[in-house]
Amino acid sequence: MLGFSQDLILVEQLRMTLHNVRISFRLDVAAIFILIWLFYTEKIAASLITWGVLTMSMRLASEWHAKKLLSERLNCDSPRRIARELIGINILMGTCWGLLFLAVTDSNSELMATCFLAIIASRMLMLAPFLPVLFASSFTQFLVMAAKYLQHAPSYYCMHILLLSLLFAGLCAQAHTISSNIRNLINSYSENIELLAQLREQKQRAKAAHTEALQASTAKSNFFAAASHDLRQPIHALGLFLEVLSRSNLNDHQCTVLGHARASSEASLQMLNALLDFSQIDLGAVQPIIQSLSLQHVLSKIEREFGPQANAKNLFYRTRDTKLRVQSDLALVEMILRNLVSNAIRYTHSGGILVACRARTNTVWLEVWDTGIGIEACKLHDIFREFHQIGNPNRDRNKGFGLGLAIVDGVVSKLGHQLTLHSCIGRGSVFKLGLPLCGAPSK
Numbered sequence: 001m002l003g004f005s006q007d008l009i010l011v012e013q014l015r016m017t018l019h020n021v022r023i024s025f026r027l028d029v030a031a032i033f034i035l036i037w038l039f040y041t042e043k044i045a046a047s048l049i050t051w052g053v054l055t056m057s058m059r060l061a062s063e064w065h066a067k068k069l070l071s072e073r074l075n076c077d078s079p080r081r082i083a084r085e086l087i088g089i090n091i092l093m094g095t096c097w098g099l100l101f102l103a104v105t106d107s108n109s110e111l112m113a114t115c116f117l118a119i120i121a122s123r124m125l126m127l128a129p130f131l132p133v134l135f136a137s138s139f140t141q142f143l144v145m146a147a148k149y150l151q152h153a154p155s156y157y158c159m160h161i162l163l164l165s166l167l168f169a170g171l172c173a174q175a176h177t178i179s180s181n182i183r184n185l186i187n188s189y190s191e192n193i194e195l196l197a198q199l200r201e202q203k204q205r206a207k208a209a210h211t212e213a214l215q216a217s218t219a220k221s222n223f224f225a226a227a228s229h230d231l232r233q234p235i236h237a238l239g240l241f242l243e244v245l246s247r248s249n250l251n252d253h254q255c256t257v258l259g260h261a262r263a264s265s266e267a268s269l270q271m272l273n274a275l276l277d278f279s280q281i282d283l284g285a286v287q288p289i290i291q292s293l294s295l296q297h298v299l300s301k302i303e304r305e306f307g308p309q310a311n312a313k314n315l316f317y318r319t320r321d322t323k324l325r326v327q328s329d330l331a332l333v334e335m336i337l338r339n340l341v342s343n344a345i346r347y348t349h350s351g352g353i354l355v356a357c358r359a360r361t362n363t364v365w366l367e368v369w370d371t372g373i374g375i376e377a378c379k380l381h382d383i384f385r386e387f388h389q390i391g392n393p394n395r396d397r398n399k400g401f402g403l404g405l406a407i408v409d410g411v412v413s414k415l416g417h418q419l420t421l422h423s424c425i426g427r428g429s430v431f432k433l434g435l436p437l438c439g440a441p442s443k
Contacts, residue, residue, distance in 0.1 A: 010079040012186045013179075014086065016129040018066040024126045025063045031122070032056055035115065039104045051103040055096040062089050087136045090127065094137035097123075098144025116141070128178040135172065239265050288329040288415050292438045295324050295357055295366065298334055302355070306341050313345065316352030324357050325438035326364050332411050333366075333435070339408050340368045340431050348372035351428070359437060363418075366433040375423040 036052045069082060097119055120138050127134035242262050250258060299319045310317035326333075337355070344353045351371025358365045412419045418434035 008190065009183060009186050010083065010130075013130040013182065014079060014082055015070070016182065017086065017127055017133060018070050020126040020129065021062060021066040022070070024122070025059065027122070028059050029056065031119070032059070035100060038111075038115075039100075044104060047103040051096075051099050054099070058093050058096045062093055065089060083130070083132065086130070086133050090133045090137035091140050094123075094140030095144060097137075098141040101144060128175045129182050131176060131179045134175050134179075138172070235265060288332055290327055290329060292325055292327060293330045293333070295322050295326060295364070295435075298330070298337060299355055299357075301334065302337050302341055305338070306345060306353075309342075309345055310353060313349070315345065315348055315350070318352065318354045320354070320356040322357040324359055324364050326435040327438050328415060328417070328435050332415060333433075336408050336411050336433060337366065337368070339405065340433075343405060344368055344370035344372060344429070344431075348428070362437050364435045364437050366435060368431045369428065370430075371428040374425040374427055375421075375429055376425060377423075 032052050032055055036048055040048060065085070100115070119141065123134065123137055127137060239262075242258065242265055246258055246262070299322070303317060303319045307317045341353060341355065348370045349372070353371075354367075354369040356367050356369070358367065408419065412433070417436075418432075420432045420434075421429065422432075423429035
């Protein structure tokens with residue numbers, strides 16, 4: 001449950017009251033001297049000075065008490081005891097202020113009533129945070145003044161006392177409103193403190209979880225990098241052994257088995273290369289080298305690499321010649337295009353693949369079109385997640401790990417380029433990579 005407990009609210013009220021007692025010390029001392037000067041006559045000099053000394057002593061004691069409690073840093077161990085002490089001190093303080101009306105005789109009643117209201121109002125503002133202290137002080141003062149009036153002329157001052165009583169009740173009601181507002185303010189403040197503490201705790205948990213996730217991701221990437229790097233050498237060796245074996249005198253059955261073995265070896269090497277590429281990107285080890293490069297060189301290289309694969313599936317592979325040059329990293333652009341074309345061939349069963357370039361303003365769009373199976377609209381974002389594959393629910397490793405588009409997404413983000421995808425089920429897809437035109441003004 002949010003908010004302070006009653007004891008903690010009481011502690012805050014007492015702290016505010018004690019601060020006000022200390023702040024108003026100089027004003028009270030000044031008020032004592034002003035009242036002595038205002039009512040001073042030879043006749044009442046002794047009683048007035050006696051009142052001043054008594055009130056000043058009481059006020060000094062009150063100041064010492066407030067300073068002592070504040071210096072000890074109030075806590076919730078004994079707030080009720082402190083409240084009782086403060087009530088007792090203010091009963092004595094109110095009595096001292098009320099004794100002014102006994103010390104002053106034959107004075108103007110209107111002036112005394114004005115002084116009474118001024119003292120009550122000032123103490124109301126000072127002690128309003130904790131009502132029992134205010135009532136203890138003000139009500140004691142009021143009783144002393146009323147007793148003095150009734151003693152000397154009960155019938156004449158009856159109306160004065162009645163009016164003063166109404167004013168006193170109004171001041172008390174106003175003090176009650178101020179005290180309630182202060183309690184609500186303290187409670188609201190405590191709720192904000194608790195919410196802030198909860199938010200800070202949740203932030204620390206989120207930070208710890210984020211750090212743990214980063215560590216796990218780094219460990220995963222390090223494992224992939226180490227595993228793919230260490231396994232690449234024996235896979236290469238296996239390929240060499242299979243190549244040597246292919247030059248031996250083998251019968252038809254042996255040639256068939258050798259073909260399957262070579263296909264498995266090539267698939268394993270491709271998957272290891274994909275794992276190594278992905279781990280390098282995931283670790284942030286890839287640092288782009290931006291330079292001017294010819295797209296025709298890249299397109300020709302990719303066509304020589306993947307043209308035979310397309311022909312093997314009875315697919316046409318077309319590349320439109322271009323003279324455009326762009327600003328990017330040659331190796332990374334080749335990696336992106338290689339994965340896009342490989343992905344297009346894998347999911348295209350009839351028709352073919354077209355790779356083309358289009359210049360639009362300051363951007364060259366490198367496009368890979370295919371007539372493959374297409375992608376549902378709800379899965380357009382999922383295909384860029386690592387290990388996500390369409391049409392491979394049984395995780396057939398002959399179809400790879402599903403890292404191609406995850407690698408593309410990571411490299412594109414590293415380069416700061418744009419990548420868009422449009423697809424239609426049963427009609428194919430088009431990936432468009434936006435590259436800065438060489439010589440175009442920077443944005």
